[in-house]
Structures are given as structure tokens and as C-alpha cells.
Amino acid sequence: MQNIQFILQLYTGLFVVLNIFLFDYLWMALTNAIMFSAIVVLQIDLRKNLNIERSARMLIGILVAFMAVYFVIAQGRNYSFIWFSLLPLLAFFLLGLRLGLYVSGSFLAALVVFVIWFAPQWPSYAINIPAIFNIALALFAVLTISRHYEKSREEAFNFLARRNSELEVLATTDPLTQLNNRSHLDDVLEQELNRAQRHQHELAVLILDTDHFKTLNDSYGHIVGDQVLKELSQVLLSHVRSSDILGRWGGEEFLVIAPDTDEDGAVELAEKIRIAVAEHRFTDEKLHLTVSIGCAAYSSEDTLITIIQRADNGLYQAKHDGRNCTRLGKTTRIPRK
Structure with a gap:
């Protein structure tokens, strides 16, 4: 004007x-x-x-x-x-x-x-x-x-x-960690499942949960807890592959979608992440943190719900077996300790 x-x-x-x-x-x-x-x-x-x-x-x-x-x-x-x-x-x-x-x-x-x-x-x-x-x-x-x-x-x-x-970034990004949010992960996983089914490609899903995070929050406060989650996000980002899709699944849980990855590859990736987190010291307090990881590899009968359920069952198995470990998900859920 x-x-x-x-x-x-x-x-x-x-x-x-x-x-x-x-x-x-x-x-x-x-x-x-x-x-x-x-x-x-x-x-x-x-x-x-x-x-x-x-x-x-x-x-x-x-x-x-x-x-x-x-x-x-x-x-x-x-x-x-x-x-x-x-x-x-x-x-x-x-x-x-x-x-x-x-x-x-x-x-x-x-x-x-x-x-x-x-x-x-x-x-x-x-x-x-x-x-x-x-x-x-x-x-x-x-x-x-x-x-x-x-x-x-x-x-x-x-x-x-x-x-x-x-x-678009606001709609697909978790505000705290700046990773993909739950809604966007659902969309991406559905797309990858369709691609795996159509082209007979491998696909794996990893669900990670921090161990004893409530104790950390209670001991150091939620501000430190949020800082730990931000640092954890960066550790995860630096240890997943460029083809993997990482996001915050909810609370202290994270999801990794790994295209062209079978069961062995999923366990290998999960162990790489688990060890990296265990060796990292978080915030100025030099806090120690571990994660439990559940894995599931795609099968032809899988839907978005079933592959997530099997990875979630693997996570519960890891919690049941003492935490700070990786487990492949089965169809039967193991109760948490």
C-alpha cells in the first residue's frame, strides 16, 4: 500500500x-x-x-x-x-x-x-x-x-x-523433543506397512521406554526430567539410521520405524541404541539412564495394530526380564514386574 x-x-x-x-x-x-x-x-x-x-x-x-x-x-x-x-x-x-x-x-x-x-x-x-x-x-x-x-x-x-x-511442522512434531509426534508416526507406519506388503520388503518397529523415569522425576523435578528427555532424543537421533523414522510415542516412550530391516537387524539396532543410552550421562547432574526396548518384524498378516502390539509385548518382556535389555515381541503379553 x-x-x-x-x-x-x-x-x-x-x-x-x-x-x-x-x-x-x-x-x-x-x-x-x-x-x-x-x-x-x-x-x-x-x-x-x-x-x-x-x-x-x-x-x-x-x-x-x-x-x-x-x-x-x-x-x-x-x-x-x-x-x-x-x-x-x-x-x-x-x-x-x-x-x-x-x-x-x-x-x-x-x-x-x-x-x-x-x-x-x-x-x-x-x-x-x-x-x-x-x-x-x-x-x-x-x-x-x-x-x-x-x-x-x-x-x-x-x-x-x-x-x-x-x-505442517507443528502438526507433526512433538513440542518438547522436536521429534515426530504420535499422529505422524501412525501415518508413516501405515505407509511403510503398505509399502512392505506391496513390494515384499522387510520392516521392523522398535518401542523404547525409559527405566524408572518416575523416580528420576521425583528426585530431580520435572524440569530436569524434561531436559533428560530432550537429551535422550538427541542420543536416539544420533544412533538411528538416516532411513529410520524416530518419534515420541507418548510420555517417556519412543518409537523407531525401521524400513528394510528384519528381526536380526532390529535387535542389532536396538542394542546399539540401548548401549549408547546406558553410556551417556544426562544434564549437568551426570544422570544415569537406561531404556528397555521391544522389537517386532513385519509379517504378511500384520496390521498397524498387530505390529505395534508385538513390539509392545517385547517391551513388556524386557521390563519383566529386569529392564535395560532388548526383547523380540511375541503374541502373548507378559505382565510387567
Whole structure:
């Protein structure tokens, strides 16, 4: 909006000078000076009230009034009517499609009636220096505003793309750990199961749960507990493969989706993670933490529920067997100790 005001202000100011010192059209110079002043007042109002919609409507109103007066005074002199090509462009840009069409259509209809009524009385004009100025500067103004419109449209699209990307991240990311959240993991796992079934690929799922995390929270507080979960997320990230999908499953549980991985590969990956966590010292307190891990490899009868259930059963088996270990999930659930 401010850029459009500046462009119009620049052109009206330029024509004040040209009409006084070069063309000797004092009434036109006065008309341009009045419009220049009106735009200055509009700029002050916009800075004060920050009401872009009102400023846009006022600017189009000023432009319509100026063009009507300008056309009456100029009487088609020096091809002045070429400046009316700016109105539809600015009206659509500032007011939108519906109102811009109404303003442009109404003004141009009135202009046609006015020309039909009065134009036969006007003298004919040759192309002279003022005419060349009008034609050249009007075309340049159209190109300038069109370029500004295209740039504004591109910036708007880029802004929407960034916002959509940010919203997508918010919708798929756990706010504490910045890993994939439960909802996104469900979607990814379903996609990977379909791919494994369709192409007969291997697939494994690992569920990790921290051992005695409630004791850590009770002893050191939830702020330290949250910091431990953040650090744990980074440890897990650094020890899964680039093809694996890691996320927070809920609470202190994490899920790893491992494409193209069989049972042996799943156990090997789980042990690599388990050992890395056990050897890491968390926060400034140098806290010790271990994880229990349950694994399940895809079989042709698996659904999203059954493969998760078998990995969860493996986790419960690991808890039953003393924690800080990895177990393959079976169909029968083992009660927790």
C-alpha cells in the first residue's frame, strides 16, 4: 500500500514540475498538486490508524476524482486519457476482484458517456512533446505498478508457503523433543506397512521406554526430567539410521520405524541404541539412564495394530526380564514386574 502511494506521489509531483516549467499548463499543475497533497494526508492517516482497507478505498476515491477532473480540464489534450489505464490495475490490486470490477466498470462507463457527449466539441491534437511524455510515463507507470503487483503476489505466495510449512511442522512434531509426534508416526507406519506388503520388503518397529523415569522425576523435578528427555532424543537421533523414522510415542516412550530391516537387524539396532543410552550421562547432574526396548518384524498378516502390539509385548518382556535389555515381541503379553 505504501509503495503504491509513493509511486503515485512521485508521478503527481513530477507532473506538477513539468506542467509548470515545461508545458505551461497551470490548471493541470494545480490539479496534480492537490492530488499530491491528498496522498500525503492519506500516508499520515495510514501511519496513524494502520487501517489498510480504508486507506485503499480512500486512495481509489482520490484517484477517481483526480482522473475525472483531469479529463475535464485536459479535454483529451496530449493523449491524457492514457492515464486511465492505471485505474483498473490499481482498483483490482487494492480493492480486490469484485469491488475493483465495480469501480473500474462504473468509471469507464461514465467516461464513455462523457466522451460521446463532449468529445465532438474538442479540437484534434497532434503528437507533440507533452503527448510523448504522457504516453511514455503512463506506460512506465503501468509497468512499474504491474511489477510491484507481481512482486507482492510472489511475496504473498512465499509467505503462505512458509506458514503452511510451519503449520505442517507443528502438526507433526512433538513440542518438547522436536521429534515426530504420535499422529505422524501412525501415518508413516501405515505407509511403510503398505509399502512392505506391496513390494515384499522387510520392516521392523522398535518401542523404547525409559527405566524408572518416575523416580528420576521425583528426585530431580520435572524440569530436569524434561531436559533428560530432550537429551535422550538427541542420543536416539544420533544412533538411528538416516532411513529410520524416530518419534515420541507418548510420555517417556519412543518409537523407531525401521524400513528394510528384519528381526536380526532390529535387535542389532536396538542394542546399539540401548548401549549408547546406558553410556551417556544426562544434564549437568551426570544422570544415569537406561531404556528397555521391544522389537517386532513385519509379517504378511500384520496390521498397524498387530505390529505395534508385538513390539509392545517385547517391551513388556524386557521390563519383566529386569529392564535395560532388548526383547523380540511375541503374541502373548507378559505382565510387567
